Amino acid sequence: MVMSVRMAPPLPLIFLIMIHRVSSADWGVRYSPSNICALKDSSVTMNCTYTYPTGHQIMKVFWTKTKDKNETEEFLDLSNDTEYSQRLQYLGDKQQNCTIRLSHVTLKDSHKYFFRFTTDKPDGKWLGKTGVTLTVTDLQVESPERVTEGDSVRLTCKSSCTLTDRATFIWYRNSQPLTERRDRNNELLLQSVRREDAGRYSCAVHGHNHISPAVQLNVTYPPKSVSVSISPSGEIVSGDSVTLNCSSDSNPPAEISWFKGRRFVGSGRIYNISNISSDDSGEYKCRSINEHGEKYSDAVTLNVMYPPRNVSVLITGSGEIVSGDSVTLICSSDSNPPALNFSWFKGGKFVGSGRIFNVSKISSDDSGEYKCKSINEHGEKYSDAVTLNVMYPPRNISVFIKASGEIVSGDSVTLICSSDSNPPALNFSWFKGGTFVGSGKIFNISKISSDDSGEYKCRSIDEHGEKYSDNVTLNVMYPPRNVSVLITGSGEIVSGDSVTLICSSDSNPPALNFSWFKENESSAVGSGQSFSALQSGRFYCQAHNQHGSQRSDAVTVTEHHRSSWHKVFGITVACGAFFILAIIIIIVILFIIKKRRSVKTEDHTVKQLSYLNEDTYTTLELKSTTSELY
Known part of the structure; x- marks a missing residue:
């Protein structure tokens, strides 16, 4: 590269100095400012520049909230974070400018942010570790909850940090901007506050949409203009419903107390007397009181007309009431005018009139609850019931x-x-x-x-x-008991004849079902209360009713063979018995015939006597008549 510079045509001195500075630049990121206080819902610009050595080419630039990373994790790019991707705008480039804008900031965005870039070299990674500290604040109105009329009040629009941008504050009362400028920076001063100054106050920063939550300012003052009204007006009769209404002007709302004379009788703005009585007559007034003072109304008078009251019954005599005693009940009552009409009731049934009710020779039928009714022109009232308990x-x-x-x-x-x-x-x-x-x-x-x-x-x-x-x-029912067998005759049976056995028992109801058995045989040999035994053996009976059964002890029947002499003798006896029976029948018939003839003779004689008597009576009657005529 040095060679290329030498072979290059001459350059201006300023350009050569610039190339020298770039080539000698080191790694670095600069934030301006490093601390930002922003208002909620506003947009924040984080100014940033970065440098890197000559010969490096920028591959990636991004902002992150993470200062350190794990060995297996990369720094988080905020542009890929769903919470930031729609609000974050990168204003810089891949040269030196790394400025960003974050819009609609929230309190959750308060954090420290860092710029990160990488180059094409293996060691070309850099993080601006000083970062930018962002604090997001909202606005709060600081105000006393209550002030007294005439006081001076100072309201302050506060934030959790000092806003980075210079702010101009705006004030609202009941969502309406205050036209009078009574503010000093972020404060609102209300001198000699009036009750009309009460309301909900909020503040905002000019040029921003965010408005603080409203705070209620209450202007308090003591009660005044306290008065009582009565409903209905006019004459008040016992039994009516009367309402007293206390009105007053105060803040906070006053507590209302009611007095009859000097005696406390109730609380609340409305004092209702339902079914009013004469006991409620008197002068009433209300007292309105709050933390700043109290005031009484003028007194109003309730004059109540009333029907009978305190109706009671007195029972004369003392001690126990016994059947046959005489008892007197006396009815007393308080009414205006005095009651003259009294009625008496036993339960709900009318039994008499007058102030005194007497029961002579009382009986148990007179026991019960008694009460009297007292009446005047304004109404009537029953006494409590008294009980007559007749022994x-x-x-x-x-x-x-x-x-x-x-x-x-x-x-x-x-x-x-x-x-x-x-x-x-x-x-x-x-x-x-x-x-x-x-x-x-x-x-x-x-x-x-x-x-x-x-x-x-x-x-x-x-x-x-x-x-x-x-x-x-x-009548106690019981199964058969004391079951026994009676044998007619000697218990010996002659060949061709039979012996009668009779079964007796004690039971309730009487046994009607009898069974006969021969000993050592399981099947019955007969039924009924009597049984004819045709052969020798040991026999027993079993008596039954619906409650049970019992068997008798066994009895023995023996059998003997009959001789020819016995047969002749038997035939002779039978013939003799038949002959005697025929003679008896003939005698009875002759006696009946004779008796009938005797009866007919007596009837004839009676008839003759009857005729004779009738003639005699007729004769006597004629004589009597003749004598009378004579």
């Missing part, structure tokens, strides 16, 4: 049997005694027939048996008397 001895005594359907031997049965008495009876006694068997409202029989069958009743006792219930019957 009486037990009545309506009854027994309830608690069992599931039919009562079977072995079941558990409960008898419950209920009664009506006042006070409730606590003494209960149980009787089976006339025998005492237990105490208490509940009488329990566990594992009941047939011995427990019978009539039961309970007796209820309180301090005023006693009473028995009607009888209830316990």
